[in-house]
Structure formats: structure tokens, C-alpha cells
Amino acid sequence: MELRQASDTTVDGVPIHGGTEVVPLLRAGLLRAETLVDIRGVVSRGVADGRIGAGVPLAEIECDPQVPEVLREACRLAASPQLRNMGSLGGNLLQATRCWYWRLNWPCRLHDGDECFAREGEHREHAIFANDFCASAHPSDVAAALLALDATLTTSRRELPLAGLYRLPTDDDRRTTTLDPGELILDVRYDKPDASVYLKAMERKRWAFPLVGVAAVRRGATTRVALAGVAPIPWLLDGFESAAPLPRNAYKVDVAKALVKRATAAVAG
Numbered sequence: 001m002e003l004r005q006a007s008d009t010t011v012d013g014v015p016i017h018g019g020t021e022v023v024p025l026l027r028a029g030l031l032r033a034e035t036l037v038d039i040r041g042v043v044s045r046g047v048a049d050g051r052i053g054a055g056v057p058l059a060e061i062e063c064d065p066q067v068p069e070v071l072r073e074a075c076r077l078a079a080s081p082q083l084r085n086m087g088s089l090g091g092n093l094l095q096a097t098r099c100w101y102w103r104l105n106w107p108c109r110l111h112d113g114d115e116c117f118a119r120e121g122e123h124r125e126h127a128i129f130a131n132d133f134c135a136s137a138h139p140s141d142v143a144a145a146l147l148a149l150d151a152t153l154t155t156s157r158r159e160l161p162l163a164g165l166y167r168l169p170t171d172d173d174r175r176t177t178t179l180d181p182g183e184l185i186l187d188v189r190y191d192k193p194d195a196s197v198y199l200k201a202m203e204r205k206r207w208a209f210p211l212v213g214v215a216a217v218r219r220g221a222t223t224r225v226a227l228a229g230v231a232p233i234p235w236l237l238d239g240f241e242s243a244a245p246l247p248r249n250a251y252k253v254d255v256a257k258a259l260v261k262r263a264t265a266a267v268a269g
């Protein structure tokens with residue numbers, strides 16, 4: 001989701017798949033579209049060994065035994081059954097931030113303003129890493145699982161690592177993804193892991209966004225760990241030294257450390 005589509009900009013040709021994100025944003029006036037382009041007939045819905053079409057609903061991924069545990073569990077713990085039936089893999093990767101200031105259309109930095117209201121205001125659920133410019137916490141469990149899997153995306157224009165889909169917003173460029181207008185995600189691919197797991201801390205036991213999500217994937221002696229809900233983009237963990245919690249979200253550091261410990265123990269050979 002291109003976050004700067006809010007405000008006064010009307011966008012021509014917005015892709016829509018399940019619409020679970022596009023429709024609420026249109027209703028809230030955060031997205032103004034001249035036309036919607038139904039991409040359900042264009043984007044693949046197949047699941048094969050090591051490849052998943054971007055049009056596959058989360059509900060199909062969570063129960064397919066070919067899919068690694070980390071991704072199945074990330075899908076199973078996301079949203080509600082109804083949303084998982086409608087919501088596609090591609091749409092999940094491009095969902096917009098849940099930051100309440102952004103959703104209420106406050107003129108914050110992701111809306112091209114010059115202030116991050118969350119940093120000084122309510123930020124209990126916000127980012128603990130890379131939160132200087134914008135403290136939003138990336139909400140996708142699925143993206144964290146794919147980042148830990150070191151997945152590759154095929155788009156209508158190129159191939160790129162999952163990590164390359166995302167960028168931290170800056171003063172010069174407020175976007176949080178690198179997707180060009182009109183560029184579609186077609187599928188994702190990954191090598192099979194030896195072991196993998198997804199653990200999620202959330203406000204309720206079901207149907208809540210991740211306060212912290214931890215994906216761990218082991219291949220041979222190497223374990224790759226990625227986190228959801230801790231930075232403006234899905235976060236590949238390289239230790240906790242760079243964590244910079246805000247006054248009311250330091251608890252996330254403790255939660256993340258505990259879940260990382262459990263997840264790495266669970267996938268240990």
C-alpha cells in the first residue's frame with residue numbers, strides 16, 4: 001500500500017484483490033481512487049512446492065501441508081477466518097500501517113506532514129526499531145514469515161528479495177514499499193527450511209494484529225529470525241542493540257527477546 005495515497009491525491013487504477021484493505025481505506029477517505037482494477041484474474045492462485053501465487057487467500061495457505069510451518073502459522077494467526085478467506089497473500093504484504101494517527105488522517109509524516117504524533121503521543125503498539133522518522137509498526141505476520149524464509153518475489157516487472165519490497169520512510173521519500181505504480185506482485189518463492197516456527201504476542205488470543213511476531217527459520221546450522229510489529233517495515237533481527245523503545249512501549253523489547261528465545265529453541269537441530 002502506498003501510504004501517501006491519502007490526503008488530497010486521487011489515484012488512477014488502484015489494484016484490488018480481496019478488498020479487505022482497499023475498501024475500508026476508500027470508506028475512510030484515506031484512499032481516493034478514480035478506478036479500481038480487479039486483479040483476481042491476473043494474479044496466480046496456485047500453491048506448488050516452494051512457490052505460492054500472490055492471489056492465494058491466507059485461509060488456503062494456512063492449511064496446505066506443502067507450506068512451511070512458519071508461513072502457515074503466520075496466516076492462521078492473522079485476522080479472522082472471514083478476512084483470511086477474502087484476503088490474499090499479495091494484499092497482505094501491501095497493507096497500510098495500523099497507526100491510529102495515520103488511520104484518523106492526522107497530518108503526520110506518512111501523510112506528508114512534518115510531525116510524528118505517535119512519538120510524543122500514544123505509542124504503546126508502535127515501533128521499537130528504526131522509529132526516528134515514523135514510529136509505525138509493520139502489521140504483517142505474513143511478511144515477517146516470508147522475510148525469515150528469505151523469500152523472493154516475482155512482480156510484473158522484476159524479481160526481488162522480500163526484504164527489497166520494503167523501505168524505511170525518509171524526509172525525501174515517504175514511501176514504505178519500493179513497488180512502482182501499476183507493478184503487481186505475482187508470486188513468492190522460497191527454499192524449503194529444515195525447521196521453522198511463528199510465535200505471536202497479541203492483545204487478544206485471536207484476531208488481533210501482532211504486538212510482536214517472531215518468525216524463525218533454520219536451514220542447516222543457520223537460523224534466520226524476522227519480526228512483525230516492531231519497526232515500520234518487517235524487521236530482520238540482527239540483535240537488540242539497535243532497539244530504541246519509546247517511553248510506553250519498552251515492554252515490546254522484553255516480549256520480543258522472550259519470543260526469539262523460544263522460537264530459536266523450537267527450531268534448533
Ligand SMILES: Cc1cc2nc3c(=O)[nH]c(=O)nc-3n(C[C@H](O)[C@H](O)[C@H](O)COP(=O)(O)OP(=O)(O)OC[C@H]3O[C@@H](n4cnc5c(N)ncnc54)[C@H](O)[C@@H]3O)c2cc1C
Pocket residue numbers: 001002014015016017018019020021022023039043054055058077078079080083086087088089090091092093094095139140141142143183184185186207208209210
Ligand atoms: C480487522 C483486520 C485484522 C487484520 N489482522 C491481521 C493480522 O493480524 N495479521 C496480518 O498479517 N494481517 C492482518 N490483516 C490484514 C489482512 O490480512 C489483509 O487486509 C489482507 O490480506 C489483504 O488482502 P486483500 O486481497 O484483501 O487486499 P486488498 O484490499 O485487495 O489490497 C490491499 C493492497 O494491496 C494492493 N494489492 C493487492 N494485491 C496486489 C498484488 N498482487 N500486487 C500489487 N498490489 C496488490 C492493493 O492495491 C492495496 O493497496 C487484518 C485486516 C483487517 C481488516
Ligand code: SF4
Pocket residue numbers: 097099100101102108109110111115116117118119126133134135136
Ligand atoms: S508513527 Fe508517526 S509518522 Fe508514522 S504513521 Fe504514525 S503518526 Fe504518522
